[in-house]
Amino acid sequence: MTDSADSPSFRLAYVPGVTPAKWVRIWEERLPDVPLTLLQVTPGEAADVLRDGGADAGLVRLPVDRTVFSAIPLYTETTVVVVPKDHLLTAADEVTLDDLADEVVLHPLDDVLGWERLPGEPAFERPATTADAIELVAANIGVLVVPQSLARLHHRRDLTYRTVVDAPRSGVVLAWPEEATTDLVEDFIGIVRGRTVNSSRGRAQQQTQPKSEKKREPRRTAAGRTTGGAARGRTGGPRSGGAKGAGARRGTGKPRRRS
Structure with missing residues (x-):
């Protein structure tokens, strides 16, 4: 603010x-x-x-x-199920909601997945927080389905997780x-x-913009003419070139005799 x-x-x-x-x-x-x-x-x-x-x-x-x-x-985010390390679900790299049908699935009050229908068997009561639910998983009370970042946030050495391929995602x-x-x-x-x-x-860009525009402005001479390649092209080239051309035109007469 x-x-x-x-x-x-x-x-x-x-x-x-x-x-x-x-x-x-x-x-x-x-x-x-x-x-x-x-x-x-x-x-x-x-x-x-x-x-x-x-x-x-x-x-x-x-x-x-x-x-x-x-x-x-x-x-x-990917959705995962958090389970004890020795749980049967760890035998696979990925699971489905049907694989959770016989599990007690914890549903904390701060759940962020917005379930229409929670999979598995309901717990006796809902934990107040995800952190509380993690403690219940560690105590073999049930399993927890959460976004992967929350599983990592509440990491414990005795727990692991597997991807749930057909679960809601956050x-x-x-x-x-x-x-x-x-x-x-x-x-x-x-x-x-x-x-x-x-x-x-x-x-930051707004502060530097006027300087960029100033660099793009064409320079002008004291007489008000714009300098640059196009302006030089309209003058017919440098004066020395014009003098050389005039000399060539004067050379069309007879050559002078040497004394």
Whole structure:
């Protein structure tokens, strides 16, 4: 969020599993005078934080309210099932939802996959968080289906995961309030879209543009004529060439006798 014109700053919210490090590094290289503050929020908090001005933009999971927020899709995650390392499902590299039919599938309250119908057998109660569900998996209470980044975030040595090929998948987007598209938001959009410094529509390009236009202006002489190759071409060449041509025309008479 921009505190003032003299001391700008940028706040970026992000949800668990999303790694903004590469974009933050590019920001620091391009805008070293504008501090970027990271704010981790839960998926349920993200919309309110952006709407209330707690952050300028956010790396969040779909869905987002497109009547309020603008959003740029970034990527869609692979979905995996987290199981103990000695579980039967580890015998295959990939599994399907049908393979989970006889499993107790945990469904935490902060689930981000938006199931229409949860596979497997329901647990006795829903864990409050994904972290709580991971603990239950480690205790052999059930299995957990999550985006791959969350399985990595909650990695444990006694657990592993396998890809679920036909499960819902989670999309990650850059979102911000549509009515608050500031210059700094435009700068960050350019970074996540992979624009170079020269192709960016940010403030850096706008500051250098007048200089580029000045270089392209043709130079003018004191008499107001434009200099350049085309102008020289209209003069008929240098004067020395014209004098040489005149001498050649005068040489059409008889040669003078030598004394």
